[in-house]
Amino acid sequence: MAAAGIPKRYAHCTLGTFKEKSPLLKLVRNDIQKFVDLWPHTEKGKGLLLVGECGVGKTHLAAAVLIELITADKPGKMLFNNFQDLIQEIQASFDSDHTPGKAEILQPLLDADLLVIDELGSQKPTTWVQDILYYVINTRYNDEKTTIFTTNYFDTTDASKRESLADRIGTRLRSRLFEMAWRYEITGVGDYRRNTL
Helix, strand or coil: CCCCCCCHHHCCCCCCCCCCCCHHHHHHHHHHHHHHHHCCCCCCCCEEEEEECCCCCHHHHHHHHHHHHHHCCCCCCEEEEEHHHHHHHHHHHCCCCCCCCHHHHHHHHHHCCEEEEECCCCCCCCHHHHHHHHHHHHHHHHCCCEEEEEECCCCCCCCCCCCCHHHHHCHHHHHHHHHHEEEEEECCCCCHHHHHC
16 A cells, blocks of 8 residues: 555545445446456556546546455555656756756656556646657556556536636647556535534
C-alpha cells in the first residue's frame, strides 16, 4: 500500500465507503467495480477518465481502485501520483545534486501496470509541463499501459470561461485519452466537503 503512493487522506477509500449521493454516482461506482473485478483482464490499456467539479469523489474512486486491487492481491505494479506534486518534484531535482533526476522520477510512472494521475491539468500548461505530460502519457499509450485520470476540466468551456481539458493538456494528448480511457463525467453533485463543515 505504501509503495503505491496513495496519500494518507485517501488510505481508507474503498468502493464500499463511497457515498452514492445520486443515481449517476451509483452508476459510476458500479462500472468502476466491474473494472476492479475484471483486472487484469480489462481491455488492454483502457483505463478511466473521471471528470467533475471539486468534491464529487473522483480521487476517492481512483484511490479506491488501487486499494481494492492491492487488498485483493491482484497482480501488477500500482501507483498513485498527483500531477502537481510530480511537477514540483521534477523542478526540485534541478536545484539539487542529491535528489533523483527527471528520468528516475518518471520511470516508475512509465513502468506501473496501473497508474493514477490525479488532478490532470491542474498545473499551469507551460510548454515544459506539456512536454513532461506528453512524454508520460504517450509512452503509456504506446505501451498499452492502463491509466486512471481525474480532472476538474471538461471537454467544453463553460460560461465562466474556464478552459477545456484540451486547453490544459493539448489536443494531441486529449485525443489519446479518448482511446486510453472510458470517460465518466460526474455532474449535478455538490461538493461533499462543504457538507462536512
